[in-house]
Amino acid sequence: YQWPSPQYDALETLLYEGRRSDGSNLASTQHPCKNRGSTKSSIGGEWLRLAYHDVATHDAQKGTGGLDASIAFELNRTENAGAGMSSSLSDFSTYSSKYISRADVIAIGSTFAVASCGGPILRYRGGRVDALEADITGVPLPEQDLATHTAMFQRQGFTPEEMIALVACGHTLGGVRNSDHPAIVPPPTDGSADNFVTFDGTKEFDNAVVTQYLDGTTTNPLVTVANTTLASDKRIFDSDNQVTMRALAAPETFTNTCGTLLERMLNLVPSSVTLTEEITLLPAKVSTAQLTIERDQLVFKVSFRLVVPVDAKTNSNRVVTLLWCDRSGPNPNCDNLHAKSALPVQKIVDQPDSSPVTQRLNKNFNNYRFVVPINQDESISKFWFTVDEGDGSKPTTHDNGGNGYPIQQDNVLFVPGKSKVALVGLGETTQRHFDLVAAVKTSLAPSRVYMSIFDSATPNYEPPLKADLTMNLSSISPIAGYTFYTAVVEDIGAQLTIDLHADVGGTTYTEDYQPTYTLDSNIPYSPPSTVTTIDISHSSSNTKNDASSHTRTILHSIYTNFGIGLLALYIGLWIL
Numbered sequence: 001y002q003w004p005s006p007q008y009d010a011l012e013t014l015l016y017e018g019r020r021s022d023g024s025n026l027a028s029t030q031h032p033c034k035n036r037g038s039t040k041s042s043i044g045g046e047w048l049r050l051a052y053h054d055v056a057t058h059d060a061q062k063g064t065g066g067l068d069a070s071i072a073f074e075l076n077r078t079e080n081a082g083a084g085m086s087s088s089l090s091d092f093s094t095y096s097s098k099y100i101s102r103a104d105v106i107a108i109g110s111t112f113a114v115a116s117c118g119g120p121i122l123r124y125r126g127g128r129v130d131a132l133e134a135d136i137t138g139v140p141l142p143e144q145d146l147a148t149h150t151a152m153f154q155r156q157g158f159t160p161e162e163m164i165a166l167v168a169c170g171h172t173l174g175g176v177r178n179s180d181h182p183a184i185v186p187p188p189t190d191g192s193a194d195n196f197v198t199f200d201g202t203k204e205f206d207n208a209v210v211t212q213y214l215d216g217t218t219t220n221p222l223v224t225v226a227n228t229t230l231a232s233d234k235r236i237f238d239s240d241n242q243v244t245m246r247a248l249a250a251p252e253t254f255t256n257t258c259g260t261l262l263e264r265m266l267n268l269v270p271s272s273v274t275l276t277e278e279i280t281l282l283p284a285k286v287s288t289a290q291l292t293i294e295r296d297q298l299v300f301k302v303s304f305r306l307v308v309p310v311d312a313k314t315n316s317n318r319v320v321t322l323l324w325c326d327r328s329g330p331n332p333n334c335d336n337l338h339a340k341s342a343l344p345v346q347k348i349v350d351q352p353d354s355s356p357v358t359q360r361l362n363k364n365f366n367n368y369r370f371v372v373p374i375n376q377d378e379s380i381s382k383f384w385f386t387v388d389e390g391d392g393s394k395p396t397t398h399d400n401g402g403n404g405y406p407i408q409q410d411n412v413l414f415v416p417g418k419s420k421v422a423l424v425g426l427g428e429t430t431q432r433h434f435d436l437v438a439a440v441k442t443s444l445a446p447s448r449v450y451m452s453i454f455d456s457a458t459p460n461y462e463p464p465l466k467a468d469l470t471m472n473l474s475s476i477s478p479i480a481g482y483t484f485y486t487a488v489v490e491d492i493g494a495q496l497t498i499d500l501h502a503d504v505g506g507t508t509y510t511e512d513y514q515p516t517y518t519l520d521s522n523i524p525y526s527p528p529s530t531v532t533t534i535d536i537s538h539s540s541s542n543t544k545n546d547a548s549s550h551t552r553t554i555l556h557s558i559y560t561n562f563g564i565g566l567l568a569l570y571i572g573l574w575i576l
């Protein structure tokens with residue numbers, strides 16, 4: 001991992017913080033292992049079933065179908081009947097973006113569901129690509145025979161034994177509704193709206209579905225239904241003389257098998273799709289780094305997130321410092337071994353239940369927010385952090401593998417503080433009307449300023465909003481050497497992000513993936529902090545959290561060994 005990696009960062013935030021960067025929380029819709037409203041329906045169960053039904057169209061041989069969010073266009077099929085399906089899609093609808101596909105959100109939902117209800121922690125990869133139309137049919141129905149089911153799972157890439165286990169892993173959550181399957185579950189007798197019968201006697205992701213089946217106490221409607229044609233779980237569970245089910249009766253086997261199979265299931269994608277590397281929890285993370293203009297000043301704003309043990313008392317002695325180098329002026333790139341530094345404007349101890357995955361890892365976050373003034377003639381080229389625990393140990397440096405976190409360009413910037421959003425219309429027709437503002441260095445005289453807009457969080461899974469829009473000179477007077485440009489966007493979606501571009505000569509400068517949910521007066525204003533210039537010629541703190549610190553250690557040992565070698569040679573020559 002090297003910063004910046006916007007796709008990794010976006011996926012990591014949703015997976016481990018459970019929410020988007022404006023705070024809208026996907027995880028808390030379901031976590032901790034909640035039922036939907038006052039019903040007996042497990043939200044996690046609904047999320048997992050949605051994922052399986054999306055995956056079930058996968059053809060492993062042909063490399064087609066799989067987890068691609070095509071399920072949104074397949075809900076009118078009998079095989080996808082179920083109130084839980086549309087509720088789940090609506091739970092997920094506002095979390096996709098340019099770097100998190102709708103299918104990635106569905107996969108994150110299953111990861112949350114399983115972790116939240118006590119199942120295995122699934123290793124997560126992103127990068128799924130969304131289909132914009134329905135896939136083939138191919139989800140198993142209870143009334144189909146064993147041979148048909150076996151062939152369907154085979155098409156998806158699962159052996160007969162894996163089919164048994166995967167059905168048990170799925171049917172540990174949730175159950176069957178009378179409203180969806182009246183031939184399997186009878187109507188309610190107590191006057192309630194629906195009759196919902198769970199697959200097993202526990203809410204958790206555990207192997208009760210297996211043990212209750214084996215000891216004959218099961219209430220699983222797909223086993224006990226009077227019309228045995230509909231008893232698909234019974235046929236499947238018995239299909240190898242219960243050998244697989246008896247193995248799954250060991251809780252550890254159940255957890256490990258389900259972990260492996262569900263991970264595989266969520267990673268079944270068309271062969272044209274390459275998934276990302278595994279998204280692991282970053283122990284120290286830079287987020288929302290932004291060079292912008294706030295009020296009348298060029299400022300740099302950044303958050304730095306540290307992972308801490310969940311039960312750790314926040315170390316009030318800890319001092320986190322932001323350091324940075326100028327881009328130009330008398331000391332570019334800290335050439336004279338002086339850097340600028342500042343302390344946070346805010347420290348935030350996160351709610352420990354933000355994501356069930358992070359909670360299961362017994363971790364929590366401490367965030368440090370910085371706002372610093374940037375001199376327009378010197379600008380900023382890179383930044384890094386030191387963390388001093390205040391306990392006498394050496395401060396730790398977080399510097400992206402030794403190179404610092406780069407500010408790739410300062411020619412075109414997003415200016416959320418001067419941008420505006422208004423809601424227009426009501427209900428179904430609600431649109432957001434954006435007046436978005438970019439700042440471009442006045443000295444550049446760009447031939448064109450434009451933005452690429454993207455929003456896949458559209459109602460009813462309509463095709464994503466995607467366009468390039470020219471930005472025109474704004475009436476706002478230039479500030480700090482920057483001239484303002486503006487464009488209007490009308491958006492029916494919920495998560496517009498913009499990439500800003502300025503064409504100068506033959507070069508296009510780009511500021512990528514800027515969110516638009518917090519604009520104008522909704523941005524809490526913090527006056528920039530005081531800047532201190534410090535000597536960095538003797539910085540001798542520990543370097544952590546980067547791939548190349550390892551490389552540096554190796555290089556250091558090569559140099560050291562090389563030095564010893566030279567010394568030996570010298571002594572040898574001297575003896576001669």
Ligand code: HEM
Pocket residue numbers: 041042044045046048049052081082083084140141142149166167169170171173174175176177178180181232236
């Ligand atoms: C032969 C294969 C399968 C058949 C015939 C089948 C059938 C069903 C049926 C009829 C329901 C009830 C839905 C409702 O009433 O709303 C259901 C629920 C469910 N299925 Fe399956 N299923 C199969 C495989 C799987 C697999 C492989 C998974 C996931 C790994 C899975 C996960 C679920 C979950 C979590 C629910 C509960 C949903 C809720 O409570 O809303 N199923 N299944």
